[in-house]
Amino acid sequence: MDRIPILRMGNVLLVTIQVDMHDQLAVRLHDDLTNMITRTKARGVVIDISALDMVDSFIGRMIADVASTTRILDAKAVVVGMQPAVAITLVELGMSLPGVLTALDAEAGMELLRAGADD
Amino acid sequence: MPAPTTDAAPLSVAITANEDVVLVRQRARELSQRIGLSLLDTTKLVTAASELARNALEHGGGGYAELELIHDGRRAGVRMTFVDQGPGIADIEQALRDGYTTGGGLGLGLGGSRRLVNEFAIASTPGVGTRITVTRWK
Amino acid sequence: MATLTDRLLAVLQQSQVQLLADWLKAMRASLGKTAGAISEAELQGQCQEFIQLLGAAIAAGSLADVADDHWRPMREFLTGISRSRGRQGFSPTETATFVLSFREPIATHLRRAEGAASDQLLDDLAIINKLLDKLGLFTTEIHQQTREELIRRQGDEMLELSTPVIQLWDGILALPIIGTLDSERTQGVMEALLQQIVATRSPIAILDITGVPTVDTLTAQHLLKTVAATRLMGAECIISGIRPQIAQTIVHLGVNLGDVVTKASLADAFKLALKKLGKSISVA
Numbered sequence: 001m002d003r004i005p006i007l008r009m010g011n012v013l014l015v016t017i018q019v020d021m022h023d024q025l026a027v028r029l030h031d032d033l034t035n036m037i038t039r040t041k042a043r044g045v046v047i048d049i050s051a052l053d054m055v056d057s058f059i060g061r062m063i064a065d066v067a068s069t070t071r072i073l074d075a076k077a078v079v080v081g082m083q084p085a086v087a088i089t090l091v092e093l094g095m096s097l098p099g100v101l102t103a104l105d106a107e108a109g110m111e112l113l114r115a116g117a118d119d
Numbered sequence: 120m121p122a123p124t125t126d127a128a129p130l131s132v133a134i135t136a137n138e139d140v141v142l143v144r145q146r147a148r149e150l151s152q153r154i155g156l157s158l159l160d161t162t163k164l165v166t167a168a169s170e171l172a173r174n175a176l177e178h179g180g181g182g183y184a185e186l187e188l189i190h191d192g193r194r195a196g197v198r199m200t201f202v203d204q205g206p207g208i209a210d211i212e213q214a215l216r217d218g219y220t221t222g223g224g225l226g227l228g229l230g231g232s233r234r235l236v237n238e239f240a241i242a243s244t245p246g247v248g249t250r251i252t253v254t255r256w257k
Numbered sequence: 258m259a260t261l262t263d264r265l266l267a268v269l270q271q272s273q274v275q276l277l278a279d280w281l282k283a284m285r286a287s288l289g290k291t292a293g294a295i296s297e298a299e300l301q302g303q304c305q306e307f308i309q310l311l312g313a314a315i316a317a318g319s320l321a322d323v324a325d326d327h328w329r330p331m332r333e334f335l336t337g338i339s340r341s342r343g344r345q346g347f348s349p350t351e352t353a354t355f356v357l358s359f360r361e362p363i364a365t366h367l368r369r370a371e372g373a374a375s376d377q378l379l380d381d382l383a384i385i386n387k388l389l390d391k392l393g394l395f396t397t398e399i400h401q402q403t404r405e406e407l408i409r410r411q412g413d414e415m416l417e418l419s420t421p422v423i424q425l426w427d428g429i430l431a432l433p434i435i436g437t438l439d440s441e442r443t444q445g446v447m448e449a450l451l452q453q454i455v456a457t458r459s460p461i462a463i464l465d466i467t468g469v470p471t472v473d474t475l476t477a478q479h480l481l482k483t484v485a486a487t488r489l490m491g492a493e494c495i496i497s498g499i500r501p502q503i504a505q506t507i508v509h510l511g512v513n514l515g516d517v518v519t520k521a522s523l524a525d526a527f528k529l530a531l532k533k534l535g536k537s538i539s540v541a
Contacts (some may be wrong), residue, residue, distance in 0.1 A: 020144060022137040023173070054144065054162060056169040057228050080491055084451035085162040087486040088444075093166065093231035096485040104458055104491040159448060192332050193402060 004029045006036055012044040012113060013037065014106065014108055018051040024041050028081055029109045044113035045070050048106050050081025060095045067100040076101065080109040124213060129187035133173070134175050134203075143172040143184050150188055154195040154257055163235040164197060164255045170228040171201045171251055179203025179249055196237075196256040204248040209241060261381050262315050264370065265363075269312045272366045279362035280304055287354045294345055303338060303355070310334055310363065320384055323391045332395065343403030352400040356393040360386055413445070420446050422453040429530045430459045435468035443479035447486060454492045456460040462487055463531040465523045467498030477512040484517050493533070495519070497526035 009012040013036055015029065025030060033045060047063065049055065055063075063079055070077040078101045082090075090097070103109040130150075137222050147168035151161040168184070175182040182203030189198045208214050213231045233239040238254040245249075269276070281304060285292045292300075310331040318327025335356070341354040364382055371378050420442075423431045432450050450462060464483065469476065484494040497520045499507075507514065520526040531537055 020141050022141045024137050054165050054169065056166050056173075057231065058169075058173060082490045083162075084448060084455060084486070084490065086160045087451060087489040088159060088167050088447060088482075089162045089235065090489060091482050091485045092163065092234050093170075093228070094234075095231075097489060102489055102491040104454070104460060108460070108491060193336060193399065208299075229340075 001028075003032060006032060008036075008040060008042070011040070011042050012046060012110065013040070013042045014046045014048065016048040016051070020054070021059060023058055026059055030062055030066055030069070033101045034069050034073070037070060037075055043075050044110075045075060045077040046106055046109040046113070047077060048081050048109075049079060049082065049086075050105065052086065053083060055082070055086050055090055057093055057095060060090055060093070060097060064095075064097050064100055067097075068093075071099075076113055078103050078109040078112050081105050127186045132172075132184045132186070134172050134183055134201075135181045136169075138178070140169060140172045140176060144169050145188075146186050147197065150186055150197045151255075154188060154197065156197070156255065156257055160255060160257075164199075167232040167235040167253060167255075168199055170232045171199070171253070174228065174251075175201045175203040175205075175249075178208075179205030181205075182248075189254075194257050197256050198252065198254045200250065202248065202250050207245040207247055207249055208241075208243040209245050211241060215241075220231045260266075261384060262320060263369065265315055265385070268363070268366045268370055269308055272370075273308060276362055276366055277301070277304055277308065279365065280359050283361050284354060284358040287358050288351060291347060291351050294347070306334060307331075307356075307359070320388055323388065323395065323472060331392070333392055335396050336399050339399035340403045342396075343400045344407065347400070349397045349400050353393040353397045356389055356396055360389050363389075386389070410525065420449070422450055424457055425463070425527060426531070426536075428457075428459045428512070428534050429461045429463065429527065430454060430457065430494070431463040431465060431527075433465040433523070437471070438469065438476045438479045443483065446481045447479075451486060451490060454487065454490060460492050461495065461533060462492055463495045463497055463523065463526045463530060465498045465526070466496060466503070467523070469498075469503075472503050472506050472510075474510050474512065477507060477510060481512070481514070493518075495529060497521070497523045497525045504528060518528075 002087065003023075004015060004017060004019070004025065007016075015033065017029075019025070021029070036042065037045065045066070047066065051064075067077045067079075077108075080103045084103065094099075101112065102111050122223040122240065130146050132146055134138060134143065144165050146207060147165045151164050168186075172184055175184070180203060182201065182205070185200045185202075189196050189202050215233060229241070232253070235255075236253040237256050238252075240252045241249070242251075279492065281301065284300070284304075307326060314323075314328050314331050318325055320326075323332070338355060339352050342355070363385060367381060367385070368378060371381070420434060422433065423433070425431045430450070430453055432446070434446065437447070453459070464480065466472070466480070472480075480496065484496070487494045495518045496514075499519050499521065520529060528538075
């Protein structure tokens with residue numbers, strides 16, 4: 001069964017999505033992340049989508065769901081590296097993902113999580 | 120204005136499982152690159168392909184997609200047709216109006232897909248099936 | 258009795274040299290001075306290719322419908338001709354003359370082959386003229402499109418000049434928008450901005466709309482789309498230059514700017530951007 005690997009860096013989880021995901025893989029990622037946040041008591045999740053050249057409504061919703069789930073588990077999720085063409089297309093589709101934190105890249109994402117952790 | 124002609128035989132992709140949606144995306148990308156569509160236009164087309172293929176699978180119970188390169192005498196384009204023999208759509212106007220909200224609302228993503236392409240045609244009969252044809256011109 | 262197609266093909270084959278010469282003469286006469294823009298050799302080459310493609314098309318396809326597949330090579334050839342004529346500045350009539358000046362020579366040669374003034378000949382000429390008319394109109398259509406493309410491209414180039422993305426500071430981009438924001442323009446502007454954000458890794462982009470005369474619903478939507486796309490990428494937009502009238506219009510239109518930060522002037526927006534980045538300007 002194929003899955004997307006989740007890296008652990010201190011109390012932050014890092015996911016780098018580099019494959020063209022089919023729906024089941026996306027669902028599996030959500031489940032794996034949820035389990036791992038709970039297991040490792042992670043405080044933050046960085047989802048790097050800089051390699052994704054397409055995000056459709058299903059993946060968009062998955063990202064929004066991950067952000068919500070993370071929040072409920074008392075952690076924060078940041079989506080980083082969305083490509084310009086993908087961003088424009090998502091907005092055209094009608095998805096602006098308002099509940100999702102974003103940053104330019106993984107480094108900025110980590111910075112954002114660190115800054116927020118001081119709250 | 121001459122009617123569009125096809126350059127070659129259309130690619131047919133059966134849509135019966137999740138992985139097939141990915142396959143449709145890949146074919147759509149290949150064709151876009153073949154006629155040199157811009158990155159943004161390619162992204163829009165591939166995203167529309169993904170939405171419509173998924174619709175055929177989830178709402179239509181499976182079907183197939185036909186992708187082809189077309190030419191109308193002055194410009195090239197990619198045409199995709201999605202066919203399923205599912206329950207059909209009773210109120211097409213409504214379906215086209217429903218967009219996706221980030222709250223994960225229902226809706227078939229048809230309205231969104233329509234915004235991503237240049238031409239959009241849909242024929243659906245409840246109890247019989249649905250056929251959607253979209254075109255992206257260069 | 259041979260069909261019109263057969264008779265035409267016979268003429269094209271047997272009288273090609275003379276037909277070509279007559280055609281070139283007729284064309285030069287119609288074009289007058291403009292003919293000088295194209296070299297004799299090039300023109301001759303174009304005419305020869307036309308005759309060749311004409312023969313191939315009528316042998317395979319119909320004489321009435323130029324839209325089908327058999328006529329595609331001819332349409333592509335004429336598209337090329339029209340494009341280049343359009344770019345060279347020929348008028349639509351001058352462009353169509355390429356095809357239309359062929360009518361007289363082909364009529365002459367057909368008459369010679371069939372014998373003068375027969376009913377058959379009249380019918381034949383009617384069909385041929387209709388065919389050549391269609392091809393001639395096709396060239397004017399393409400010519401028109403080419404001119405429009407040219408104008409649009411020049412417009413785009415002017416656009417790029419009028420909507421530059423400026424790096425105000427390390428991490429802060431500014432986009433002064435001048436003029437109205439229509440759909441096509443916004444797309445290009447959005448793309449340019451987003452690409453610059455990635456290239457310069459700038460977390461903040463200031464959209465200055467001081468130079469935008471009016472904001473209607475569409476313009477407001479375009480602005481909001483730009484802001485939304487920027488945010489998805491991980492950067493932030495500040496809109497500056499909102500004049501009081503524009504602010505009123507936005508409220509009247511019922512447009513919800515949501516969380517978008519707005520500032521009256523570019524300077525204020527810049528100060529805010531610095532603050533957000535944790536920087537400030539102090540006097541030495």
